[in-house]
Amino acid sequence: MTLDVGRRVRALAARVPPPRRRWTHTGGALAGWAYLVCAAGMVVSSLAEAVGGGGRLSGVLAAALLVGLIGAAALRWLRVAPEPTPTDLFGAVTLLWVAVSVAGAVPYVTTGTLGPYDALFESISGFTCTGSTTIGDLAVVDDGVLVWRQLTNWIGGLGLVVLAVSILPYLGVGGLSLMAAEAPGPGSDRMAPRLSAAARRLLAIYTALTILCALGLAIAGTGLADGVLFAMSAVSGGGFAPYNDSAGHFDSVAVELVLVAGMLAGATSFVLHWRAAHGAPGAYLRSTQMRTFLLIVGGVTLVAAAVEVASGAAVGGALRDSLFTVVTIAATCGLVNLRPGGGGDYSLWPAAAQLLLLIPFASGGMTGSTAGALKVLRLQVMAKVGRRELRRIVHPRAALPIVLDGRRVEEPIVSRVVAFVVWYFLVAVAGVIALSVFGVDLLTGMGSTLGAMGGSGLGLGTAGPTTNALIFDAPARGVLAVLMLAGRLEVFALVVVAAGVWRRARRLGGSAVGRVRPAPRSAVG
């Protein structure tokens, strides 16, 4: 079914007479496609609302019509550049995410659920799979809007470009570069020689995992509708839930275990899923990244539970809470299992256990998964960089390459990883300072920044799991929204675009910064 979509789109496009002139604008063309996908999602949400008997069908449908028309116009008049430069690609992807966030905000506005500013925040939070919300009470929100929220999570989970590459045949040329621009981390193995085939396989795995998780949740007792909604959130690492108390609504260990499995599956490299599905289940444990990820999750869970038990909590409850919390943060999901009496509220834990959560906050999941944050592979590389310096003291003249999974990591890749971490750190520090301008204290700022950039949407201090984004002032929410986009675009894209804008502004002012000087030695790259 999925594999036919590309052909159908191509056939449909062939029927439409070509315009006399199409302008080359990669970001605009991609946004046009994404708008059509959003419009389709809004139609699905309207149908869900119609089935549920809600009264605001026209609001979501009107949004679908508006967004669909804009998308169709963009696709008709704009096209993707055949050979875009890396700067163009970074700009295009950034524009794509901003434009889609604007489109995603429309249903909230047309249904009167939120004002434009908060609607944009909600939309960014949804597409970037962060899960922070500005809706104070979800019980009064219409079903169509709730379904749309979950869909924004699901659409954003795999990355808009991956979806585009898997469906749009004409994206084959620049697709790889686009995907790299969207997620420029240390790359994982490709699943197929052809990019479009690889992207389609990613989509297939993503869909299959979502269906499996939804079925598991339905069997565990959520019902099929809630199962689908929660599965979309868990596998994508989104974190939106249709209930105020999130997963705690069911107060069921079985439901929580299925969600934990779904979140872990989403945060695991899809390449490993593909290999496992093709007769190599041992691929999971052969991957050092997988082992490290499990070590982080298991280790922090056990230590946090031990600290809780030491402070007087029951063993079973402590293990349940710490497992769910650690997994939801490591998978950068953000679902919580709040229960009456303070269960699932990690802000009530001892300070040491809360600080331990900074490890999964920073690490996130594996590369090639739906999880955000630094990613385990990068942490592995950084740890090996640190260890190499310790070994260099004992063996000053030894050649000490960095080896992962039995393969040597080339120094340019190490440089890229290190630079990424440095930029991530710099943006995070800037975020904490910016939040503090609006009265956010250090600990809350640190937690919220890491939560927003990583994609879990959770925080520490006053921004615990029982609160939402409304505890921040409007400008602070704006800062968080920018941090979410920066994190989802893995920092580089946004920094490159900002640097480009800065450079252009300086050039207009007569300065000539930004020239690249060739150097024969001591070069990076």
Next chain:
Amino acid sequence: MSGRSSKVRDRWAAAIRRRRPDVLPWLCGQASLLVAAGCAASVVAGFDGGTRTLAGLASVGLVALGVAVVLLRRWGPPRKVVPADAVVAVVAAWVLTVVASTAVYLATGAIPAPGDALFESASGCATTALTVVADPSSLPDGVLVWRAWTQWTAGFGALLVVVVVLPFLGVGVLRRRSGSGVAPGGALLPGLRRLVAIRRRLLATYLSLTAAGALAYLVAGLAPLEATTRAMATISTGGFTDRPALAAFDEPALQWAGIVGMVLAGSGLALVWRGIGDTREEVARSRELRTYGAVLAAGTAVLAVAGPDGAILERVRVALFTTASLVSTTGFAAEDWGTWSELAQVVVVSLLAVGAMSGSPGGGFRILRARVLAAYAAAVLVVEEHPRASVPLTLGDAPVPPDITRRMVGHQVLWIATAFVGAVLLAATGLDGLTSVSGSISALATVGPALGELSPAGEVASLVGPDRIVLGGLALTGRLGVLPLLAAVPALVARAQRRPRRRALPPPAARP
């Protein structure tokens, strides 16, 4: 008589010639000699103090002198040192000084509890301003001088580590030629003569700055002894005072004297100029110096707006004092920044981590390293945009070798990891999150005061055992450089493996 003395001199010279070269006992001997000198200075300064104080100082000083004589008579400096040995020697010398300082506090009865004495010693030798003494003015003069002496010698030792050992390990921030480059890693330590020459020049400048600081404090209204100890704590970026923390700088004149001293100490300007050989013009062109100035200006501006209350000039003065104290990693406080706004508190923690200039005895990230990291990240960003470009990594006009950059990055990774582990350990002892995070960064940066319970108005004396151990450990780790301390154990193992084992030789084969 003269014959006997010449005989002793000859025997000593012969013993010196016979010395076995080994950097570990030699450096420990040097440290013992410094301890003995400190005890002597404290006895002289506190001569009218109690008998127990003098006896305690004299006894520890004599023992230290004996240890120094034994070690320095048998072991001398080697011509070449491998990094592992240098690391082990530096750590051992520091530990020896901490132990000796603890003995002084216990022997004099100034700090009777062993845990408290150990913490005070670790804090002093790490040049942090954390103290378990709620009111230092109640201590005898001799002990006050000893406290200042630990910081002063530790500051000088840290300077030698910065100038000699860290570049040797490849993570050095030693500026060569106006901060335009960093020392290449992997080279062997400079020869003994050069080392001695560097040490002499540094010591002369260090002494001059301390004397100037003492004079400034004297003019600002302090008594001669207190002015001297305050200057020792300022120039070493230590932070101990002879009064309770917030009462030490309650006069504008004292604050101005402190500002000048801390800015100079944090810049390492005169030290580098005189000690390393940069010319005045080269120093003036230094990018690092400009960054240092920019950080001071920016920190002062933000804190003046978001920090203290009062008239604008007073706010600027307090903000400048606080910024200079944090960036130079001294740890003096004119006001309790724990009561300032959230923005000011976040800026305080950011300044804590930035650290001082490369040629200074201060701690923290250090500005040159931060610049290298920033240049590195910017260069990779340009490569992202232009994949075929070759982007030179430069500081000023000189290139930074990629190897040095990688080592610095590795060092910073370890720094951040250590700060995180420290924060978790502090939280595990029962401190709140804010105190744990800020306290860990502050201790590792060798500042001392932080936020929460560790704010300048807070009482370190109220902390219990485990958190003091963690804080003291972090402070020593930050003082010695994260890399040397973490590498000490594997380096010790490597040293033990490298030394020839004494084995029974097989009997010589009988000749026909």
